[in-house]
Each structure stands twice: as C-alpha cells, then as structure tokens.
Amino acid sequence: MQNTFKIKPSLSFVIWIAIIAAIIAAPSLLPVFRLNLLGRYLSLAIVALGVDLIWGFTGLLSLGQGIFFALGGYCAAMFLQLNSSGDFPNGIPEFFGLYGIQKLPFFWEPFKSSIFTLVAIWLVPTLVAALLGFLVFRNRIKGVYFSILTQAALLVFFNFFNGQQKLINGTNGLKTDVTQLFGQMVGSDSMQRWFFWITALMVVLTWFFARWIVHDRFGNVLIGIRDDEARVRFTGYNPTLFKTIVFAIAGGLAGISGALYTIQSGIVSPQFMTVPFSIEMVIWVAVGGRGTLVGAILGAVIINYAKSLVSEALPASWMFIQGGLFILVVTSLPEGVLGWVQSDGPRNLISRLGIARPISTYPSLEAQGKDEVKP
C-alpha cells in the first residue's frame, strides 16, 4: 500500500541510518552544551510528530499545541520541585514563601508521587486535548475557524498561567535545573547525558507509535477526513470520534515533549504558551514535510539547531531566515523538503537545468509496465 504522503522505504531507511548514527555519535563528539541543545531539539521532534498527525494527515491546523506542551512541562517541574524542597520552610517549594503561602495547593499533592507524575505528563494534556477537541469537532468547527479557536485557547491558558503567582509562580515559571533527582542535580552534566539518551529513545518510540497509527486503515480514515470529510461520514465512519482521538494523541505527545524539553532547558514558564512558539511547531512540520513522519523529526531538529547556530553568529537575523524558509516552502515546496525529495523533485530540478533528460510518465501507465506503451 503506497501513497506519496508516506515515505518510500529506501529513502526512509537511509534517513533512519543517518539519524541513529548521529544520535549514537553525538555524546562522544559534542561538548555537553551542544549535546544538551541537541537533546532539547530532539524532544521538540516529539511535539512535531503530533502536529504531523493532526495537520499533515488529518488536516487539522492547530495553533495551540503549546498548551499541551506546557502542561507536560509543568507536570514534570512540579514533581521535581516537590522532590527537592525538603529543606525549605514548610517542606514546600521555595517560591511559595515569596507570596506568603504556607500550605501546598491541593493539586500539587499527587505530584509527590513519581509514578503519578510519569502518567500525568502524558494523561493531563491528553485529557485536556480530548475535551477541547470533542467540543470543537462535535460542533463541526473546521478549517480556519478551528485554527483561530486553538490560538484563542492558547492565549487563555497563557494568561491564566501567567497570572497565577500563588499557584504556580506565574510569569516566573518553575525552575528545574537546581532540583534534585536520584540525589543528583537535574542540571548536572551526567544527568543531562541521561536525559539525552531518554529523549532519543522516546523520539524513536514515538515514531514507531505514529507509524502504527497511520500505516493502515486508521491512517487512511485520517487522510480521508483531510481530503473529504463528508465522504468519510457517508461511508459510515464518525469523523468527530477519529478527530478527537488523533487530537488527544497529539496532545499527549506534546505533553511528553514538553516534559523532556523542560528538564533539559532547566525551566518551564508561560513562555511555552506564546503564540509564535506554537506557530513555529507548524513551520517545522511544513518545512520537513507534512504527512511524512520522518520529515517532522528532521524539520524540528534541523531548524532548531540552525536557529541556535545562526543566532550565535548573526543575532537578530534568525527571524528573517525562518520567515523566508517558510515562504519558500509554502510557495515552491508545498509538501516540504522530504515530500519534494520523494516526489523526484531533485531529478526534476536537474532536468530543468538541462543536465538530465526529463522523464514523462502517466501514472496509470505504470501499473501496466512502461514497456507496453509504444507510440
């Protein structure tokens, strides 16, 4: 079962060999600072995979993935803060003292448990996404209206988190780098190395998971919803249910991504819920290749790594480069870099330059074999 929106096996294989080799080599080649950056960007690949599922496959352009990303980050940070606040007054995180809070707010309590936290990182954003998605999809809100609605939800969450000093330290966010885990500082080099490995493993697992979601009929229903939702409905499938499920899945992935990003960047704050950040997530997928899962991973990692390198060399120029990249992709590579490579883009480019001969085929001829077609 082949489909241009799914990658050719040979190309996919080569890319995977390259990715795995890079991941294995990175810890011995890169200084810890760079390794940590790479780890962060790998964690962003997980949220990008979610965006690819809902946007690339199902056609739901969400501009609010930052909500779920931040929720995952806050879950992880709350646990780490509690885990290392034994020495502070009242045994609660230090910042509470600034606002005169003596008692831990009730919703912090369960985050004393590491198992609860590991589940919550995934489950809390999943449930929020499922609820939001169900309400939106049940009322058949689609297209631009859906995008605007998700962005509005993002702003609501941003403002709420920003204003709640007494609950979650408001605009300052929760720091994790000076907290303790297994008796070590979370921000220490050895811990960060571990986080890099965990993140790399999670990216691979997430890819397998996403692949399992889209490889067969379930994924085809998603593509069907993107291309012609009414037809899906009259074929007997309930699009509301499918969309809610895939939106919840993407929310959960965003949560995992946010948690991994938080422990590697040392802080979670409402800045994770700013409008530009959620739009960037869409750009990574658009540039990498919408509907190609590997493209989402490459897009997230490469664009972010380029961002940090460019910003170091030429501060302030990155926004122009990113904007230009997005315009280039939208206008001339609508299926992203990977989609372009896969649809023989490079060969067409070479032939257009006059180096190789153009090959003209008609799709329906391929099934019968080109040899049979003689003028």
Added chain:
Amino acid sequence: MNTPLLELQKISVSFEGFLALNDLNLSLNAGELRAVIGPNGAGKTTFLDVITGKVKPTSGNVIFKNTSILGQREHRIARLGIGRKFQSPRIFENLTVNENLALAVSQPKTPLSLLTSNQNEAQRDQIHRLMNIVNLQSKVNIKAGSLSHGQKQWLEIAMLVGQDPDLLLVDEPVAGLTDEETDLTADLLKSLSGDHTVLVIDHDMEFIRRLESPITVLHQGHVLCEGSMEMIQQNPQVIEVYLGQKEEIDQ
C-alpha cells in the same frame, strides 16, 4: 408486497422560505430499482440529503426498515444500511483504489477495530470482487486521484456496494461518461437491484430508459407522477413541465 423498505411521508424542506421539497411522499420496496427524474431545481438532490441525514426536513418523516431515521447523524444512517453516491465523484484521491475500497468494506467502522484488527480474508475477497465488477483490477495500487472521470464514478459505486447497504442512493452516475460507459453503468445498476434496493437520479433519458425501471417524476419539490417510461412520456403534465422548460432554454 408487505411494508416498504423506505418510506418518505409528507416531507417538506424549506430553505429560508423557499420550499425545496413540498409535501413529498415516496415509498420503495426491498429489491426495487427506481429512477427519479425531474427538471433542474426539482429537489432531487435535496431529497437524497433528507434521506441521508444531511438536511433536516421542516416537516414529515422518513421511515427506513420500519423505524424513523429522522434526526440521526449521517454516519449512523450509513451504518443502518443507506449508501450514497454523490453527483460528482467523491472518492479519497490521495488513497489508492485498494485503500478506498478497504475503508468501504471494513466492519465494524470504529477507531479501535481499525487499529487492532487486520483485514480478514473475507474482506480481501470482497475488495477483489468489487474491483472485478467495476473493472479496476489493473489499478489496484494507483492513487484514486489519477483515475479517469469514468473510473472515479465506478470506484465510488464500488465503494458504495462495498458498504453492503440495503439501499443505494445513486446521484447522476453517468454525468460525464461516454455512451459505452453509460450502458455499462446501467447494466451494473440493474444487476445490483434485487439484492439491494437502488434509487437512481439522473437527467439522461437514454440511460433511464435502459434501466427499464419504474420512474418517479419530481417537479417543484413534489411527486408529479410515477409509472413506466411509456406512461411518463404520455403524461400531459410531464410534457408540459419538460417542454415548458425546453422552450425557455431554446430561447
């Protein structure tokens, strides 16, 4: 005959004051093949929209298999056994012929079963059989978007049959087809009736004649008359409706 498979009772649909359907009554028996004709704006497509749940009638009732299906959502009605082919072919263009048909024949149509179970032998046979019926065997792994117009029409009909509905609603299946394809489509629909109940909407009189079925003529949202081709052609009201329109077009 005993109770009909589908019965429309006094259906009226009004779009902001304009009556698209006006007190429409129609019944179909199981296994029947029925053609519905009517000039533009007679309410043919609206009447399919009412049956499939896309449009809610202002008044009246739709009885399918002895129960009212009024107010049910589209996918529920589809699962009850009503399949619909749209006026212009609507297939999943980015999926292959095989994948299109696989979605049609999958049972049950829930997310969980799609994720956890594989296609079984019976479903694969069914897909194979459908492709033989509509002559698309050589296009199994071709994306549906690159099929010709006629092949798309047929793929959609095959998907419809793959849902195994009791009632097939077929809206203008021969629009844009060649004469030969039109004849093949007529034969295909005739062969489907009996096992299924088939309701066909079209303008093309040659095609309708070839179906050799009872005909219902719609005009301004209600049934003008019903009967065989000969009866219809001699009915003065039908002549007036069609000729009246023709003169306008000729001018």
